[in-house]
Amino acid sequence: MKATRIFSAFFTVIMLLTLLTAAPPVFALESGWEIDYSDYDWTRLAGDNVTLNVYNWGEYMSLDGGDGEFDVNGEFEKLTGIKVNYTNFASNEELYAKLHSGGSTYDILIPSDYMIGRLIDEGLLEKLDFDNIPNFGNVFDIYKSPEYDPANEYSVPYLSGIIGIVYNTTLVDKDDDVETWDILWDEKYANNILMFSNSRDAFMISCFRLGYSPNTTDENELRAAAEELKKQKLLVQAYVMDEIYDKMGGGEAALAPYYNGDAAAMIADNPDLAFAIPREGTNHFVDAFCIPKGSKNKEAAEIYINFLCETLVALKNSQFVGYMTPVKTAYEALTPEQQANTMVYPSDEILKNTVTYTTLSPAAKNLIDSLWTEILSEVGASPWMTPVVLIAAVGISLWINIRRYVKKKTATN
Amino acid sequence: MxxxxxxxxxxxxxxxxxxxxxxxxxxxxxxxxxxxxxxxxxxxxxxxxxxxxxxxxxxxxxxxxxxxxxxxxxTATSAYMPVMVRSIWLALIATVLCLVIGYPTAYLISRLTFSRQKMMLMLVMLPMWMNFLLRTYAWMTLLERNGWINKLLGLIGLGPFEMINTQGAVVLGMVYNYLPFMILPLYSIMTKIDNSVLEAAGDLGCNPIKTFSRVVWPLSLPGVATGITMVFVPAISTFIISRMLGGGTNMLIGDLIDLQFLGNAYNPNLGAAISLVLMAVILLCMSITNALDNEDMEGGALL
Incomplete structure (x- = not known):
C-alpha cells in the first residue's frame, strides 16, 4: 500500500514537472496538426485534477471514433491536463428539463439561441470572463451580441446552420417546386412526408408559410399556424428527429424538413437525396457555449471555450459536422471549394432571408406547447370526462376489493 | 407475524x-x-x-x-381522452392476443418432460436477452415500406403494404415484447396441475373440452390474472413502441407523459395529472383481474 502511494506521488510530481517545464510554445498535436499556443497559458490548471462536464448535442463535435479523426477532447486533455467528461442531449428541451430539475452538474452547455435566452432570463447561466477567452476576437462580428444575448455576456457561438427541405429526387416530381414550404402540404405526397417532432421548428415552418414571423407571439397567428399543422398531420407519415437518417436514407419518405449539416451527411449516404431552401424564408440557428450557474470549474470551462475557438479546432469541428463556423479565421482557412459549398455555407442572399429564433415569453411558449400537444393528439371530450372517469375507476376498484375482503371474511368465519 | x-x-x-x-x-x-x-x-x-x-x-x-x-x-387531461381510450384499446387488444397465443403455448410447455420444459422456457426468454430498444428497432426495418417483409412479398408479386406507422404495428410491437410476461406466469401455474388430476377427470367421464373448462381453466386462473396484469400494465404505459412503430402519429398516453417531462411541452403538472389518471386505470384493471381469481387463490399467483 505504502509503496504504491509513494510511487503515485512520485509519478504525479514527475508529471507536473514535465507539464510545467516542457510546455513548448508550439504544441505539436499527435495527429500532426500544429497550433501556436504560445500566446495563452493553457496549462495553468494542469495539476489541479479538474474534470470538466461537457453537455453537447449528439454527433456534434469532431471526436475520434477509431478512424483517426481529429479528437477535440483528447487534444484538449493532452494540452491542458484537464479531463473532459463528455455527454450528449437530443433536444434543447431535454437540456432544459435536466437543468431545471437540478441534480446534475455541468460546466459547459451548448444549447441553441432561443434556449440560451430563456436560460439567461431564468438566471440559470453564469457570466463569462472574456479575459480567459481571447479567441472570441476570432469570431465574425455578425455573431457577436446576438438578440438572445444582447450584451454578449453569457455565450460564445460554436456552430450555426439553417433549416431546409431534404427530398428524394426519385420520389419527387421534377416539375414540382421544392423551394417552398407549400410542398410539405401537397396532397400528392400524402404519407410521404416526415415532419419535425419538436414544436419550435414545426411552428416556424407553418408561420413562414402563412407569412408570419417564426417569433410571433400573436395568439391568432399561432392558432392559425396550429390549424395548418393539424391539416398537415393527415399527410404526415411520421414525426421524427434523428430517425430521419434511417427513413430518408432508406427511401421511406419523399420529403422532410431538416438541418443543413445533417442533410449533407444524408446526401453523402444516399445520392438520390437533395436539399432545397424555401424562398419564404427559414430559420438560421446558432448553437453557443454557455456555463451554467453552479459550475465549480468556471475557469477550466473558459479555457475549454477558448480552445474550441482556436482556428484549427473550429475548422476541424466545422468540417466534421458540416455546419457553418462563426470563427472567422477558421472560415478563412477553408479551401475555396469548401467555402463555395452552399449546403454548408449558404449564400449571403439566402442568409438575409433567414430569421434567428428569439426567446418567447412564458405565456407564448405555454400556448405553443399546448397547441402542439393538441396537434399530436386529437382533442375532444368535455372537461368533466377525466374527473368522472377518475372517480369511477377508483370507486369501482374500491368496491371490488371491499367485496372480496368481505367475502373472504365470511368464508373464514 | x-x-x-x-x-x-x-x-x-x-x-x-x-x-x-x-x-x-x-x-x-x-x-x-x-x-x-x-x-x-x-x-x-x-x-x-x-x-x-x-x-x-x-x-x-x-x-x-x-x-x-x-x-x-x-380537467385539462379530459382533452386527451381520445389518447387515453386509444391506449386502453390497443393495450387491451395486445393483452388478448398475448393470452390467445400464450395460453396454449404455456399449456403445451407444462406437459413436456422436465428437460424439454427447460429448453422451451429458454426459447421463450431468448428474445429478452436482446435489448428492448434494439428489438423494437429491428421491427422498424422489417415493417418499413422498403423493409424486408415488403421485399419478400414483392418477390411473389404482392404488396407493398403499409405496415409501419399504423396501430397494427404498435400492437405487434406490444405483443412481441410482452408475450414472455404472459407465458411465464401461466406456465408456472400450469406445471402445478398434476397429470393425475387430468386423468381423474377423464376417468370420471369428462371429455377433453370438459376437462379443460372444468379443471384446467379454473386451476390456471391465478396465472391468467397475473399474466394479464403483467402485459396490460406495461403495454398501456409504453411510449417507445408507439413512437418507433407508430411514427408519432399514433400517440399513446405514455408519449403524452413523455412530452410533458422530457419532450417539447415542458409541463410537469399536466404530466403528473395524466400519470394519476393512468394509475387509476391500472388500479381498476388490477382489481378486476384480481377479482377474476378471487375464490380460491391460495398460493400460485405471482402478484
Missing part, C-alpha cells in the same frame, strides 16, 4: 417509503398544483393578460411566481 419477522421487513419498508410512497405523493402534489404569475398585490395574472400586455408593450409591475392549488390539470 412475530416481532422478528417484522424487523426483517424493515429494509423493504424503508425502500418502499423512499422510492414508492414519496414519489407517489409528489405526483399527487404536482397534479393538483400549478405555477401562476402574480403581481405585487397578489392578483393572479392570466396568460391572456400577459400576452396582450406584451403585445401592447405594457409593463405589469413586479411579477413573481407562486404555486397554488388547482383542479385545472385534472
Amino acid at each position: 412475530t416481532r422478528k419477522s417484522r424487523f426483517l421487513a424493515a429494509p423493504y419498508l424503508v425502500w418502499l417509503a423512499i422510492f414508492t410512497i414519496i414519489p407517489l405523493a409528489l405526483i399527487v402534489v404536482f397534479a393538483f398544483t400549478t405555477t401562476v404569475t402574480v403581481d405585487e398585490t397578489g392578483r393572479i395574472i392570466t396568460a391572456e393578460e400577459l400576452l396582450s400586455a406584451e403585445a401592447d408593450g405594457v409593463v405589469l409591475g413586479e411579477l413573481t411566481e407562486k404555486t397554488v392549488f388547482t383542479l385545472d390539470n385534472i
Whole structure:
C-alpha cells in the first residue's frame, strides 16, 4: 500500500514537472496538426485534477471514433491536463428539463439561441470572463451580441446552420417546386412526408408559410399556424428527429424538413437525396457555449471555450459536422471549394432571408406547447370526462376489493 | 407475524417509503398544483393578460411566481381522452392476443418432460436477452415500406403494404415484447396441475373440452390474472413502441407523459395529472383481474 502511494506521488510530481517545464510554445498535436499556443497559458490548471462536464448535442463535435479523426477532447486533455467528461442531449428541451430539475452538474452547455435566452432570463447561466477567452476576437462580428444575448455576456457561438427541405429526387416530381414550404402540404405526397417532432421548428415552418414571423407571439397567428399543422398531420407519415437518417436514407419518405449539416451527411449516404431552401424564408440557428450557474470549474470551462475557438479546432469541428463556423479565421482557412459549398455555407442572399429564433415569453411558449400537444393528439371530450372517469375507476376498484375482503371474511368465519 | 419477522421487513419498508410512497405523493402534489404569475398585490395574472400586455408593450409591475392549488390539470387531461381510450384499446387488444397465443403455448410447455420444459422456457426468454430498444428497432426495418417483409412479398408479386406507422404495428410491437410476461406466469401455474388430476377427470367421464373448462381453466386462473396484469400494465404505459412503430402519429398516453417531462411541452403538472389518471386505470384493471381469481387463490399467483 505504502509503496504504491509513494510511487503515485512520485509519478504525479514527475508529471507536473514535465507539464510545467516542457510546455513548448508550439504544441505539436499527435495527429500532426500544429497550433501556436504560445500566446495563452493553457496549462495553468494542469495539476489541479479538474474534470470538466461537457453537455453537447449528439454527433456534434469532431471526436475520434477509431478512424483517426481529429479528437477535440483528447487534444484538449493532452494540452491542458484537464479531463473532459463528455455527454450528449437530443433536444434543447431535454437540456432544459435536466437543468431545471437540478441534480446534475455541468460546466459547459451548448444549447441553441432561443434556449440560451430563456436560460439567461431564468438566471440559470453564469457570466463569462472574456479575459480567459481571447479567441472570441476570432469570431465574425455578425455573431457577436446576438438578440438572445444582447450584451454578449453569457455565450460564445460554436456552430450555426439553417433549416431546409431534404427530398428524394426519385420520389419527387421534377416539375414540382421544392423551394417552398407549400410542398410539405401537397396532397400528392400524402404519407410521404416526415415532419419535425419538436414544436419550435414545426411552428416556424407553418408561420413562414402563412407569412408570419417564426417569433410571433400573436395568439391568432399561432392558432392559425396550429390549424395548418393539424391539416398537415393527415399527410404526415411520421414525426421524427434523428430517425430521419434511417427513413430518408432508406427511401421511406419523399420529403422532410431538416438541418443543413445533417442533410449533407444524408446526401453523402444516399445520392438520390437533395436539399432545397424555401424562398419564404427559414430559420438560421446558432448553437453557443454557455456555463451554467453552479459550475465549480468556471475557469477550466473558459479555457475549454477558448480552445474550441482556436482556428484549427473550429475548422476541424466545422468540417466534421458540416455546419457553418462563426470563427472567422477558421472560415478563412477553408479551401475555396469548401467555402463555395452552399449546403454548408449558404449564400449571403439566402442568409438575409433567414430569421434567428428569439426567446418567447412564458405565456407564448405555454400556448405553443399546448397547441402542439393538441396537434399530436386529437382533442375532444368535455372537461368533466377525466374527473368522472377518475372517480369511477377508483370507486369501482374500491368496491371490488371491499367485496372480496368481505367475502373472504365470511368464508373464514 | 412475530416481532422478528417484522424487523426483517424493515429494509423493504424503508425502500418502499423512499422510492414508492414519496414519489407517489409528489405526483399527487404536482397534479393538483400549478405555477401562476402574480403581481405585487397578489392578483393572479392570466396568460391572456400577459400576452396582450406584451403585445401592447405594457409593463405589469413586479411579477413573481407562486404555486397554488388547482383542479385545472385534472380537467385539462379530459382533452386527451381520445389518447387515453386509444391506449386502453390497443393495450387491451395486445393483452388478448398475448393470452390467445400464450395460453396454449404455456399449456403445451407444462406437459413436456422436465428437460424439454427447460429448453422451451429458454426459447421463450431468448428474445429478452436482446435489448428492448434494439428489438423494437429491428421491427422498424422489417415493417418499413422498403423493409424486408415488403421485399419478400414483392418477390411473389404482392404488396407493398403499409405496415409501419399504423396501430397494427404498435400492437405487434406490444405483443412481441410482452408475450414472455404472459407465458411465464401461466406456465408456472400450469406445471402445478398434476397429470393425475387430468386423468381423474377423464376417468370420471369428462371429455377433453370438459376437462379443460372444468379443471384446467379454473386451476390456471391465478396465472391468467397475473399474466394479464403483467402485459396490460406495461403495454398501456409504453411510449417507445408507439413512437418507433407508430411514427408519432399514433400517440399513446405514455408519449403524452413523455412530452410533458422530457419532450417539447415542458409541463410537469399536466404530466403528473395524466400519470394519476393512468394509475387509476391500472388500479381498476388490477382489481378486476384480481377479482377474476378471487375464490380460491391460495398460493400460485405471482402478484
